[in-house]
Structure formats: C-alpha cells, structure tokens
Amino acid sequence: MKKLFFTALVLLSTLSGIAQKSKYMTFQGEIANKNGDAVYITDGKNKLIKKIQVTSEGTFKDTLHVAHGRYSLSDGNEFTIVYLKNGFDLKLKMDTKKFDESIIYSGKGALENNFLAKNSLFEEQTDMGSLLAASEVDFLKGLDKKKLEDLKRLQNTKLDPIFIDLQKKSIDENYNGVVKYYKMNYEANLAKSKLANTMSPSFNYDNYAGGKTKLEDFKGKYVYIDVWATWCGPCRAEIPFLKKNEEKYHGKNISFVSISVDVQKDIEKWKTLIKDKELGGVQLFADNNWNSQFIKDYGINSIPRFILIDPTGKIVSADASRPSSAELQVQLDALLN
Structure with a gap:
C-alpha cells in the first residue's frame, strides 16, 4: 500500500510538473549579422508581447507565456510570422542578410514555423502589382488561384489542427482584404479617369x-x-x-x-x-x-x-x-x- 501510495505521489508530481511547464514555452535562436540588440514579438494588433535581448554573439533565449496563435517576430528592420504555443521548445537559426530565405526552425513547434517561413517565400513570389493592375475578371481569377494554392499547401496532416484553422482564417482575411483594396482603388482610379477632359473644380x-x-x-x-x-x-x-x-x-x-x-x-x-x-x-x-x-x-x-x-x-x-x-x-x- 505504501509503495502504491508513493507511486501515486510521484505520478501526481510528474503530471503537475508537465502542466506547469505547459504554461510556458521556450524560444531561443542564433542570428548571423544581427541588426540590433533585441528581437521583438508582437501580436496581430502590433502590441508588444515580448522584447528579447540578443547577445553580442547573436544568440537569445527566453521563456514566454502566450495565447497560442500567429505572432510577428522582428529584428527591428524586418519581420516574419511565427506560430507560438505554450509547451513549445522552439529554436531558430537566421541570417539577417537573407532573412526569410535563411530561416530554419528546430525543436517542438518547428514543423508549423518552418511551414510559415517557406510560405513567406511563396508570398514574395506573387506579383501583386500585376494582379492589382489587371482587369477585375483577371484579378479575381488570379486571386482565386492564389487562394487555392495557399490552401493546398496546408494539406499536411502532421500540422497542428489549430494551426491549420488559423492559417485558413488568415488566408480568408488576406483574400477579402486584397479584394477590398482592389475595389477601393479600382473605383478611385475609375473616378479619376472620369474627371479627364471635364472642367476642373475651382479653389x-x-x-x-x-x-x-x-x-x-x-x-x-x-x-x-x-x-x-x-x-x-x-x-x-x-x-x-x-x-x-x-x-x-x-x-x-x-x-x-x-x-x-x-x-x-x-x-x-x-x-x-x-x-x-x-x-x-x-x-x-x-x-x-x-x-x-x-x-x-x-x-x-x-x-x-x-x-x-x-x-x-x-x-x-x-x-x-x-x-x-x-x-x-x-x-x-x-x-x-
């Protein structure tokens, strides 16, 4: 009975330690050619969540208590999107001269964050300027194609389901935002073109x-x-x-x-x-x-x-x-x- 009781105490203590640890995540990194003495983590409303000091050698390490989700990681010059969740033990390697092209994650949480790093390169390859300059029909066709490609890249069952849902939500928000931006500018440009060869308002x-x-x-x-x-x-x-x-x-x-x-x-x-x-x-x-x-x-x-x-x-x-x-x-x- 004493042995069983002792075993139960050890198990409870272990579970308690795991629960306590899951309230936080660790985040560390190695940055080559660092631009500053800190990295900054902000939320979707650009609110600073954490400022992490970077050593003279370009390394950093800290613990965070976060609501799981998408955040922005910035070195003061550029930024990248990261997925953070309590319980993660995330490690980053990056060269600021290449930034997104050089980002590699390891440790717990690496799968989703490597996905985001690679996804940002796909975003850079999209010629949004040409898309926004296209006719409305071609614009919508191009945007629909991009959205399908974005969703297709999520078809990886190993990704965290919560992460997949957040990405899908982000894709929808980006799609709707770009459509709104296009229509606003299209209507504004149309209004400008209609003014041509008419008498100017006075002042x-x-x-x-x-x-x-x-x-x-x-x-x-x-x-x-x-x-x-x-x-x-x-x-x-x-x-x-x-x-x-x-x-x-x-x-x-x-x-x-x-x-x-x-x-x-x-x-x-x-x-x-x-x-x-x-x-x-x-x-x-x-x-x-x-x-x-x-x-x-x-x-x-x-x-x-x-x-x-x-x-x-x-x-x-x-x-x-x-x-x-x-x-x-x-x-x-x-x-x-």
Whole structure:
C-alpha cells in the first residue's frame, strides 16, 4: 500500500510538473549579422508581447507565456510570422542578410514555423502589382488561384489542427482584404479617369505672397498642382524635383501651384518651410485642410497628389505623374514645346 501510495505521489508530481511547464514555452535562436540588440514579438494588433535581448554573439533565449496563435517576430528592420504555443521548445537559426530565405526552425513547434517561413517565400513570389493592375475578371481569377494554392499547401496532416484553422482564417482575411483594396482603388482610379477632359473644380485660397488666388487666375495657362503638407515625408521628397521642373519650364505657358492641406494651427510652420526651402511657384494654403471642397471634389485621400489642368480649365490628368518621374517631363515637353 505504501509503495502504491508513493507511486501515486510521484505520478501526481510528474503530471503537475508537465502542466506547469505547459504554461510556458521556450524560444531561443542564433542570428548571423544581427541588426540590433533585441528581437521583438508582437501580436496581430502590433502590441508588444515580448522584447528579447540578443547577445553580442547573436544568440537569445527566453521563456514566454502566450495565447497560442500567429505572432510577428522582428529584428527591428524586418519581420516574419511565427506560430507560438505554450509547451513549445522552439529554436531558430537566421541570417539577417537573407532573412526569410535563411530561416530554419528546430525543436517542438518547428514543423508549423518552418511551414510559415517557406510560405513567406511563396508570398514574395506573387506579383501583386500585376494582379492589382489587371482587369477585375483577371484579378479575381488570379486571386482565386492564389487562394487555392495557399490552401493546398496546408494539406499536411502532421500540422497542428489549430494551426491549420488559423492559417485558413488568415488566408480568408488576406483574400477579402486584397479584394477590398482592389475595389477601393479600382473605383478611385475609375473616378479619376472620369474627371479627364471635364472642367476642373475651382479653389480660392490664401497665397503665401499675399491675398487670395483662385484657379481662374491661371486661365490661358497649363496648371500643375501639387497637393501636399509640411508633415508629409514623400511630399517633401518631391520638392527638389519640383523645383527643377519649375526651372526647366520657366517662361513656358505653365504655372506650378502648391496647395497645402496642413491644419490651420500649422500655418506658421508652412510659411517657415517655404522660406527656409526657398520654394518657388505659387504657394497656397487650403481653407479647411482635407475637408476643403477642392480636395473633396478630386477625391484626394492621400498625398502627395498631382493634378494637371489645361489653359481652358479642363482636367488633363486628375492623378498626374510626380515631379520625380521622367514621364512628367515627356508629357510637359509634348504640351509646351
């Protein structure tokens, strides 16, 4: 009886240890050419779950208590998707110069995570740019084909069923998200194309040089409009190219007009930037930032945005080429020379 009782105690103690251990997982790795001193694990809402320090040799090791699921693992420069679950003993090897191509997992949880690493390479091979530029019929056909290929790769009975369900959910969410993105951009591009060769909406905005300026003031000239804001990095990156175009076409039948959608409280910041950067052309300040009627009439929801209007006030392009694009100079040369 004593022996049986002792055996039962040992069994209970062992089971208790297993249960306790399953509340956590271990995660360790070796990173060649590390980019920083830590790796970061975030959830689907970009909430930081764990920051794990990386040694000078590029190794790390830690324990985590997680809700099983898909997470993002980042070295600060790039990221990859990982599947984490309490009870895992996961080991990673990676070279940041190759990143996804170099990722290899071992230990408990390796099967699902090696699947994710390989799957990310399939994603990179998909030419989403061409797909998004296709007709709606070809777009949907291409996306349906991709979805079937994604699901086919899950036909591995050794994968964790919970993992398979999460992947299927992710595939559906990605599919629906891409369809929504396509339709939104397709409709926006269609609206832009419909504006071509129609009379442009007008504006009447404060001019940095003083007074107000309206679109009709430029009648008889081509007008190249830059919609921007002081806080917009891509907008400011176009400034040097815009200035070069202004110089090239100085004296030609074209006016360069910049319209800021900064909020009213930043008007002094706008004025200071114009002075410091020695901006040329006509500098205007929209009367109600994004809600200005001219901005709404053109359906502008992202910047920079460029518009080209002909001497009669008709729209040549509601979404013209950027100053940094060689296409703009080809178009302007054809119009002005």
